[in-house]
Amino acid sequence: MRCKILIATDFSKAAASAADYALQMACLCRMNLAIVHIYSVVLPMVADGTMIFQDSLYDLAEADSLERLSALAAKLNLDADRLCGDGFKPFIEIFSAIGVPAAGIKSFFNRKDMGMIVMGIKPEERYAETLPGSTIRKLIKWASVPVLLVPMDFPPVPLRQIVFTSDFADSEIIALDFLAGIASAYHSDLLIFHNRISMEKGRLFLLKEKKFLDKVAQEIDYPKVFYRHKQKDTLEEALSVMEKNSEADMLAMVHKKHSIIGELFGGDKTLRMISRTQVPMIIFPQSFADIPGPARLGQNQLHD
Template structure:
């Protein structure tokens, strides 16, 4: 995991996400790539004024690159203050025309990114409101984790990461990824399970033990803990941790749902995005870490 892709639209939410990603890059030994996907609308012009399609494309690209250059300069300046010389990330910027979700997906597939970072806008956190279409599409399409940062969230050091598990096999790989982040911050990694009413007695204890045994075999990090609670929903259970300020970051695996389930609120991931007050990492169900120098602290040097 040596590159973070920051997807920006230059909003305040995107700025918060970029600041957060920079500090993570400094702590974890990762480089940064920033992408802006721009589009060309139809301008309001005076009668008789002519604009060629090519000139509209040129103007949109010029504006995108200028704003990216300003963002790059700001992050480099901040990195000089925040990072040691050895931990200062390399920062690249890219601009391309297209539809945001598809453009971001195409880009991270080409550039071998380890994680995508985006901001959560206020309208995507109101109770019952589904996240924007770009976020919804990305968490379905992506093969890498997506880190969503609430607007104006302070980039504080991570002391505890809370991972919500249902004891699925894909959770083990996600926990390995999170253990690398936790190790960089020397933070706790809390595995959290919301025990539903159907999970009872010896059968539940056996399932729980089997999962935790797999975790112990797969993850070599001493500050991994486990807790379960029993609430009506996962959101209520995690809200207890949030209220008690026990989590600096939440994480979960996105399990596939039908369109009907999404429309009627059956997708736990979308509900968590609209409610979270701390950064949330969402892993695809088929997540697998990339081979090679994809571990924290093994920053790739650009040629």
């Protein structure tokens, strides 16, 4: 079975942008789509002595969820006729479940044929570089597959350059292989970017840099891979310059685990980047390199 992109939706405007973006990626990368909505039931306040048939409330909530999912799937199917042309057209499935969003979504991406999660970033999750919403934060921690976050109203434009932020870790090679598959489908550049901090200098840094880039050259079978480093005070500052200069159509990074205290006091680079990114951002779990088989969604799965 072909790996799927899992679209997590709450039917918001941000989720609609994410669904449109995911559809274009599915057409180009030859992947199927699954749309999931996790709904909840709010029990109304009633006067004493009034009877509530709770089961009927659950039935109504489920019926509403499925109706809206069906409408979204129908819209994406129509759009696919235009976007995909005579080529591959993704098969679209819908799933509805009751529960807490992050936990419910987790149950779906644990299925072996789910290769990526796509979600929208709402404006309120980007105020003054505050922490993103709890669902996004939890999924980044729990996910065993990459999470692609799309800013609201971001159009599904063709990718010209994917920028991957690197610390020269061996585990990043698998993430780069995944990105090379996407870049190949879009015929885009894949730029490996390192923000060189003040302590990185001299021969030791050059040796570390060369060792990593040699490994990339050996293991990533894609001709349009490039490398650049800058020296800025923070990674956010360095990437902001690239975004403003229209050098990045998508950002990518491996999420490094942090403590709750580190998150609250701004120690998590991933969360800080989510709160300020102007372009779609794909986040790889730190354990991604340890995941075997289809869940890793290597280049072969993208072009099978």
